[in-house]
Structure formats: structure tokens, C-alpha cells
Amino acid sequence: MDHAADALRTDLMTITRYVLNEQSKHPESRGDFTILLSHIVLGCKFVCSSVNKAGLAKLIGLAGETNVQAKQKKLDVLSNDVFVKALVSSGRTCILVSEEDEEATFVEPALRGRYCVVFDPLDGSSNIDCGVSIGTIFGIYMVKDFTEPTLDQALQPGKNMVAAGYCMYGSSCTLVLSTGSGVNGFTLDPSLGEFILTHPDIKIPKKGKIYSVNEGNAKNWDGPTAKYVENCKFPKEGSSPKSLRYIGSMVADVHRTLLYGGIFLYPADKKSPSGKLRVLYEVFPMSFLMEQAGGQAFTGKERALDLVPKKIHERSPIFLGSYDDVEEIKALYAAEAKN
Numbered sequence: 001m002d003h004a005a006d007a008l009r010t011d012l013m014t015i016t017r018y019v020l021n022e023q024s025k026h027p028e029s030r031g032d033f034t035i036l037l038s039h040i041v042l043g044c045k046f047v048c049s050s051v052n053k054a055g056l057a058k059l060i061g062l063a064g065e066t067n068v069q070a071k072q073k074k075l076d077v078l079s080n081d082v083f084v085k086a087l088v089s090s091g092r093t094c095i096l097v098s099e100e101d102e103e104a105t106f107v108e109p110a111l112r113g114r115y116c117v118v119f120d121p122l123d124g125s126s127n128i129d130c131g132v133s134i135g136t137i138f139g140i141y142m143v144k145d146f147t148e149p150t151l152d153q154a155l156q157p158g159k160n161m162v163a164a165g166y167c168m169y170g171s172s173c174t175l176v177l178s179t180g181s182g183v184n185g186f187t188l189d190p191s192l193g194e195f196i197l198t199h200p201d202i203k204i205p206k207k208g209k210i211y212s213v214n215e216g217n218a219k220n221w222d223g224p225t226a227k228y229v230e231n232c233k234f235p236k237e238g239s240s241p242k243s244l245r246y247i248g249s250m251v252a253d254v255h256r257t258l259l260y261g262g263i264f265l266y267p268a269d270k271k272s273p274s275g276k277l278r279v280l281y282e283v284f285p286m287s288f289l290m291e292q293a294g295g296q297a298f299t300g301k302e303r304a305l306d307l308v309p310k311k312i313h314e315r316s317p318i319f320l321g322s323y324d325d326v327e328e329i330k331a332l333y334a335a336e337a338k339n
């Protein structure tokens, strides 16, 4: 690509230009959201470069500390530091909820702003050391009275989010974002240091050919999940079986599902009765994006975005993806509920 010529191309839509255009539709926002997002984008660029050189910069392996849920990797800790600093220095946040911090962070009064950001600084930690795609997930809420922020402002239902996104650190660095009017994907052009719009107005196919689940948990699954996966593998006469794809990084598995269609599921099972994935900074942002792209997200009981979390690290089962595929599993749970 002739960068110089391209850089001069006026139609080159960078994420900054995109958000400024979006902002012009919301004159009341006074640019706060644009400033907040530019700090999130900076954090993603920083983490992307750290991930790329992780093996060289000795950023592989354990940090020697443990968060509320698991042993932390060095990149978990580094990514968390990067995003906490970027979000606080934006001057647009009042509450931060991170997978890596046991408690919510209340930003000091002088630096407070109207947004609460929930985030998973490094998703797919089990894949860091082997260089397989990983990512960052974030969700943004507006806080009514941000001068006196309280925890319940972070424990809002997912449907109250004003924006959500993820950044995938894979063969290319891709940032997927929704501000509530559709989903757009931007690819980082390392030579420009700019995220360029490469996937405008992403719409997930209505039905897919892929299912994505850790089948290693199969013996502990409940009836509807076991039945659904069996139907994927042994469909009724005339239909072809779905292909199984599972990377083990939610960002990467959801990114593929968003572009190709199909379903990603992390159900509850006897071992983890509430599933594994966290409501605020994994389930909600991905469900928000899925619905914005024409898909849906279901917990096994209800629409995922209707959930009202009680704790910041609460977990929930999740089934998300193509509309028709999720409808199938909803029907299996509805049938079981009738019995």
C-alpha cells in the first residue's frame, strides 16, 4: 500500500474521525466521549505493541501476583496499569471496574468525569505465552451524579451501556466498537499508528455454520446445552453438521463469530454453576456488540443485557451469536423449563 498516497486520501476514515462524526450527532456530549475514547484507543495501541514484543521484552509468564480469580500474567498487570492510567488521565471517568482489581476504583474528585468504564485489560490470558490471539474488552456507562459516584452506578444492567468494544491483538490489531448505532471495525496501520475503518457496519449472518465451546466441560453440562451441541454435530436429516472452532480467548472467538456467524457459548456446568465469564466486562460488552450487529445474547434464562449484576466480578452463562442459532438454544431451555 502506497502509504503517502493513501494518507492523503480524504476518504481514509480513522477511528478519531469516525468518533468525531458520531459526536456531531450528540452536541450535548461536549466532546467528553471523544476524549474518553481517544484514551482507550491509546491504551490499546500501547498494549498492542507490548503484546507484539512480549517474547523479546520478557513479558511472557506469571507476574507472581494473584487477582480475585486467578494467577496474574505479566501482561495482565501491565495492561491493567496502562488502562487505569489512560482512563484516569482522560479526566472523563469516575468509576473503573477491572478484572484485575478486586475493588472498583473511584477516581479522585479533581479528575472525575461522567463515565464509568468496565474492562478486561487482557482477555485470553491462557493464550499469552503461546502467542495466540488475545484482546482487551471494555464497556462504558454514563453516571448520573458523577460528583458522588456510588457502586450501584457500576452495577447497571447491560442495556444501559452507551458504548462497548474490544481490541484484538492477533495477526493484525483490530478494534471493534459500537456507540449504540451499529458496529464498526478498525484495523491498526502500524506505519501510520492509526486505526483505519476496515469493517464498516458489521452485520452478523442470521445463521452460521460454526459453534464455539470448550467441549472439555461436556460431562458437566446441563440437558439443553448437551442437546444443542449434539444437534450441531448430528443435525437432523438434510442439514449439515456445524464446524467446531474454539481459540479459548473470548475476544478472538467472538470476533470470528461476529464476522462469520454461528454461536459462541460458555454455559454453566456442575463445576461452575454460574459459568466462567464475568458479567460486567466480558458478557455485557460482547452482548451489546452482538445485538448491535443483529445477533442476540442469552444467559440460559434471559436476554443477557437485562441482567442486573449484584457484584462487580459476578459471572453468568452466555450464549451469543447469530439470531437463529441462539433462538435454537433458547427453545431448548424453554422446553426444559416447561417440564
Ligand SMILES: O=P(O)(O)OC[C@H]1O[C@](O)(COP(=O)(O)O)[C@@H](O)[C@@H]1O
Pocket (backbone or CB within 6 Å): 099, 120, 122, 123, 124, 125, 126, 214, 248, 249, 250, 251, 276
Ligand atoms: O479455558 P476455558 O475454560 O475454555 O476458558 C476460556 C475463557 O476464559 C477466558 O480466558 C477468561 O478471560 P481472561 O483471560 O480475561 O481471564 C476467556 O477469554 C475465554 O473465553
Ligand SMILES: [Mg+2]
Pocket (backbone or CB within 6 Å): 120, 122, 123, 124, 250, 282
Ligand atoms: Mg477475559
Ligand SMILES: [Mg+2]
Pocket (backbone or CB within 6 Å): 076, 099, 120, 121, 122, 123, 124, 125
Ligand atoms: Mg482478563
